[in-house]
Amino acid sequence: MSGYFKDIAPMRFAPDAEGPAFRAYDPDEVVLGKRMDQHLRFAVAYWHSFGWEGGDPFGGRTFDRPWFPADTMDLAEARADAAFEFFRILGVPYFCFHDHDVRPEGATLTESRDRLNRMADIFARKMADGGPKLLWGTANLFSNRRYMAGAATNPDPEVFAYSAATVRDCLDVTHRLGGENYVLWGGREGYETLLNTDLSQELDHMGRFLSMVVDYKHKIGFKGTILIEPKPQEPTKHQYDFDVGTVYGFLSRHGLEGEVKVNIEQGHAILAGHSFEHEIALAQALGIFGSIDMNRNDYQSGWDTDQFPNNVPEVALAYYEVLKGGGFTTGGTNFDAKVRRQSLDPEDLVMAHAGAMDVCARGLKAAAKMLEEDRLEAARRARYAGWQEGWAQQMLKPGTTLDSIADAAIDRGLNPQPRSGRQEVLENLVNRYV
Structure with a gap:
């Protein structure tokens, strides 16, 4: 154990407690015939919770955590100890990670793969010892400067090949750890100007890359779902995976609409000019709904601020669409959110998640009651009668x-x-x- 969270007791459901506790999230409560924890399927994002250092474009690290900068394997293991200690305190059933979150990149592809496998061995032991399961894994194909012009859509074929090797290794580890999904997030799959871009070729390369990922999934016997996470604008001006509708068109063009679904983030939906519930409803209508990243944006800021959810009405409408479509299968609710750079203490990280889990629980219960009482659907049926x-x-x-x-x-x-x-x-x- 890391000891970083040593003064924080495991969270419990205690609506009237004076100290830290869940006020609304009771994992054992039955909602629409299913336990609340089975409906919500909460996951913690490894990167924001344990990799983000509190920086912004105008200032560097503000968090002082003993595993930073996690640029050695010893520090990576210390970070894993802290993460699984945190998972235990929250009692979450799942977590998610990028390869770059859990191990420092090696000097070669082989060294990076070996380091990832070493961390996967540690994760496997911790998961077997009562830790959470893996909701999904993914590869970071955007942080390193080699990806400045994209990964699958990069004009340099060496980057395409490097990306393919990285995804293969991460998909192997996700499969080995029993991950229920694998996510492809094209953080830099897009372009800044047409003056130096062959748009048609880049889209063809992106389709070919995704088709090979699907083929490899079947080759290794991975039973989880392949997910694409739509993302508009930031950081690339013209993003190829702008929103759910754009992704569906891309999947249909390459014959992959039966193989790939979407992981929808609230903050990305807002940046695309949509509501969260719109993107979920559209994905349900198109048959590609998979999972969600639950966060919010600052409505006065024009970028993805990745804040924890605190708006029950917004969350209720999102879960209404999730429940109306039959609920999650392999997907879940991943908190792709981070505390603010002034929230320095270990308790801040715990309470940010706990409060968000309460907001989601309240939203879920409101959504379930709306469905049970059928008044919204009755009005909809009457309109189209x-x-x-x-x-x-x-x-x-x-x-x-x-x-x-x-x-x-x-x-x-x-x-x-x-x-x-x-x-x-x-x-x-x-x-x-x-």
Whole structure:
């Protein structure tokens, strides 16, 4: 054990406690016939919680943690000790990591792979000793300067090959640790200017890369889900994986819509000009919903601030779409969030997660009640009720022509009048639950 969190007791559900405790998150509580922890499937992000040093564009490290800068294997192991101690305090069922989070990069690909496997051995022992399971692993293909022009979309074929080797090694480790998903996040898969970019070639390379990842998944027998995490704008001006709709178009073009799903982050949805619930609902409608990264942005800032969620109504609407679509299968709720650079103490990290877990629990329960009482869905059904009539359904059947519909409209003497969408009424209804 690291001792970094030695003065913090394991969190418990105690709504009336004076000290640190969960106020709303009771993992044993049954919601819609399932335990709350099985609905939410919480995961801690290794990178923000144990890799981020508290810097920003105008200042360096503010956190003073004994494993920083984690540039040796001894420090990497110390960080792992602290991380699993933290997981135990929170009682989370899962964690997530990038390869770069858990080991310092080696001088060669072989050394990097060996270091990752050494850390995977340590993780495996800690997981077997009561630690959490792995929700997903991923490769960091964006931090090193070699990726300044992308990974799969890089104009240099050596970077493409280097990236392929890195993903293979990380997918192997994810498989070995029983990971339930593997995420591809194209942090720099995009371009700054068309003046030096072959857009068509880069998209073809990205599709080829993803197809090979899927083929390799099947070769090694990995049963988890391959996920893409949509991300707009930051840091690349024109990001190829901008939002759920863009990713679906890309998957369809390469015949991968049945193989790959999406990991949707709230902060990325906001940067794309969408709501979180929109991106989840669209992914459900397209059949590619997989998992979520739960965080929020500062609405006065134009970048991805990765703050812990604290808005119950927003979270409730997100989980409403998750539950309406049948809930998570291999996915879950990963806190891709970080404490602010002035939140220096170990307790700050614990309470940031605990508070976020409470917000999610409250949002889940509100969403479940909305579904149970069926008032939102009843209003939606009423709005589209006309489409249940035989003549309306006939319009959508193969063989029906524009001429036949036009003639029928004339024969029926149609003169449709607008009907209220009742938006404010429904917004008021939602507020009764949250």
